[in-house]
Amino acid sequence: MKIFGKIICGTLGFIVGGPIGLLLGIWIGHSFDKGFNQDFGNFFEDKDPSKTQAAFFESTFAVMGHIAKADGVVKKAEIDAAEQVMLKLGLTGEKRAKAIKAFNSGKSIGFDLNAQLQGLITNCARKPSLIQMFLEIQILGATADGNISHTEMQILYQIGGAFKIPTSQIDRLVEMVIAQQSFYQSGASGGSAQANAPSIEQAYKVLGIDTSATEQEIKRAYRKLMSQHHPDKLVAKGMPEEMVKMATEKSQEIQSAYEMIKKQKGVN
Template sequence: MRIWGKFFGFAIGFMFGRIIGGLIGLWLGHLYDKKSAQLSGIIGKGANRQALFFNTTFAVMGHVAKASGQVTENDIRIATMLMDQMQLEGEARKEAQKAFNEGKASDFDVKACLKTFRIISMGRRELLQMFLEIQIQTALSDAELDPKEHAILLTIAQELGYSRSQLDELLKRWQAEFNFHRGGGGNQTSISDAYDLLGLSESSSDQEVKRSYRKLMNEHHPDKLVAKGLPEEMMELAKRKAQDIQAAYDRVKTDRGMR
C-alpha cells in the first residue's frame, strides 16, 4: 500500500495550516499515491506483457498442434523454426519448449489462458492479430486444415474478439502468403495470391489497393508491435510479414501500372 504521499501531504499541510491544512495535505497526498500506483501498474503490465505474449504463443501453439490427435514432426518443425527465427538460445529456448509442452497437455485450459492474455494485452488489436496469425501458421503448417484444428482456431479467434468471418479472411490471406512464398514472392508469383494476401480482388480500385496496403503495413509495423507488447525476439516475424505485404503490393502495382 502506498502511504508516503499521504504522510508527507499531511505533514506539510499541518505545518502551514494546522488541522485544516493537514487534512487538505492528506487528501492531496492520497491523490498522489493513487496516481503513482496506477502508473506503477501500467509499467508493470508493460514489462509483463512481452513475457506473457512469449509464453502464451508457444503454449497455444502446443495446444493447436495437438488438435488433430497427435503432435506431428511437422508441428515440431514449425515450432523449432519459429524458435530459430527468434534466435532463442539457452534459458529462453527452454522456456519456449516448456510452454509448448504445457499446451499439449490434456488439461490445458486454453480459454483461461487466452482470457488472461487478452486482458494483459489491453485489447491491442495489432498484437492480438499477430498472435492469431502465428497460431494459423501452426495449424496450416502441413498446408491442410483439420476440422479439429479449425475448431480450435475459431475458439482462439473468438476469445480474442474475432468473428468466424474474420478468421476465415485471415486463413485465406495466410494461404495466399504461403503460395506467395512458394512462388518466389516476385513478379512470377500468381497475381491472385498477391491480391488475396492484401485482402483484395482484381476488381478493387487503385484507391482500395493503396488503402489496404497502408492498413496492413500499419498493423504489422515491427516497431509499433514491439511498443505494444510484442517480444523483441519476435520482431523478425513481424519484419517478414511486412516484407510479404510490401512484395504483394509491388506485384499488384506492377500488374496495374500504378505509381
C-alpha cells in the first residue's frame, strides 16, 4: 500500500491551507498513490529497446502462425504470405530460423494468444504506431488466401481488444490494408492499360477516407498516416530494423495514393 503521495500532498496542503488544505492534500495524494500503483510506474519505466524489438519480432510471426491455423488447416497461400514477409525483411540464417520457430509455435494447439500479446502490451502499449504496424502485418497474413474468415476476424478483434482498440477501428484498418494491397498490385502490374491502373476509389481507401472528403480532411489523413508509418520513427519506438523496408513500402503506397487524389482534386 503506497502512502507517500498522501504524506507529501497532505503536508503541503496543511502548510498552505491549514486543516482544510490537509484534507484536500490527503485526497489528492490518495489519487496519486492509486494511479502510481496502477500505471505510473510503467509510464516512467525506461523500456529496453532490445526487449521491445524482440517482443515485436516474435509476436509478429507467432500471431501470424496462429491466424493461419485459425480455420483448421494452414493453407499454402498463408505460408507463402509468411515467407513473403520474411523475404521483404531480408531474414536469413538465425533470424529466419527464429521467425519460422515463432510461426510454428503460433499454429500449435497449445498456443496462448493472450500470453503472447502480454509481451507486446508490456513493451508497446504506449506506442500506437507500432501496434498499428503489427496489426497491419497480421491483416496481410489473414488476407493471403483472398479473404478474411469470421474466425480470423475474431482473432484480430481479440488483438485489438488487448490494446483497447474498438472493433470499428479494426474493420477500418482491414479495409485500408486490403485497399493498399490492391493499390500496390495494380501499380506494380506493369501493364499500360487503363484497366490495370489503380483506381481513385482505391486511393481514397488507402488513406482511410471517403471520396467526399474535403481538402483539409485529405491532407490530415495523409499526414497522420505518413507519421504513423515513418520508418525512422517506428525504429526509434522499437520496431526491429529488419522491418524498415516494409514500413518504407507502406509510406510509398500512402504517398502514391495521396498524389493520385491531389491530381484528381487539383490540390497543391
